Amino acid sequence: MHDAEELATxxxxxxxxxxxxxxxxPWVPWERLDLPQRHVNTAIGLMGGVIAGAAAMGARTGGRSATFQAALAGFGVHGVGHLAQAAVTRGYTPGAVTAPLVVxxxxxxxWRRLREAGVPTSAGPSTATALAAFPLVxxxxxxxxxxxxxxxxHPSNAVRGGEPAGWGGF
Known part of the structure; x- marks a missing residue:
């Protein structure tokens, strides 16, 4: 649901x-925010792959994987980031609706389920790792x-309709 909101908005x-x-x-390079829909689609798909990989590691280790726990911490922190962005801009930002409802x-x-299952969690180091890794990822x-x-x-990359030829709006 969260990715769908970001894809749509x-x-x-x-x-x-x-x-x-x-x-x-004015000091932020906002021109870098001009993201074509094909870039948004690709970036969200790639991030989905990162999260799927971390989730698979979590499933394989019963939630004990440090990578899974770091991704889980990053996921939660990124939800808070969406709310902070909405507060700073004083309005809607992509992801702001589903961050408090889903993320x-x-x-x-x-995190509660992991603790209830007796899974050792390294919330401190995991959170620190996630916070450090998130901007890099x-x-x-x-x-x-x-x-x-x-x-x-490449000469065959003629632009038609604002998109490279042959990409079909990927």
């Missing part, structure tokens, strides 16, 4: 919000999405 929101954000917070409650429920996902959606320097 992120590209359009960034285009509409950019002028207001540039006025209120944060799931993260809290999952997010940046890596967006960098890879950029590479995958912006084919350059």
């Amino acid at each position: 992120m590209a359009g929101w960034t285009r509409r919000a950019r002028p207001r954000l540039e006025r209120h917070v 944060i409650p799931y993260a809290l429920w999952a 997010l940046g890596g996902v967006h960098a890879l999405a950029h590479v995958l959606t912006h084919r350059r320097h």
Whole structure:
């Protein structure tokens, strides 16, 4: 549900919000927020792959995987980040509806289930690891999405309708 909200709103929101954000917070390079829908689709899909991998590690280890616990902490913290973004911008931001309804409650429920099952949790180190890794993973996902959606320097990449030929709006 959370990814669906981001898929449906992120590209359009960034285009509409950019002028207001540039006025209120001029030192941020907002031009980097102009994300075509194909980039949004790819980045969210790649992040889904990262989370699926961490979830598989959690399932395989009964929740004991440090990678799973770090991803779980990062997931919860990212939900809080959505609420902070909405507060700072004083309005809706992509993900702000499902963050308090899906993301944060799931993260809290999952941590409670792990504790109830007697799974040792390293909430301190896991949280610190997740907080340190999150910008790197997010940046890596967006960098890879950029590479995958912006084919350059090849004569067959003629742009038609605003998208590289042959990509069909990927």
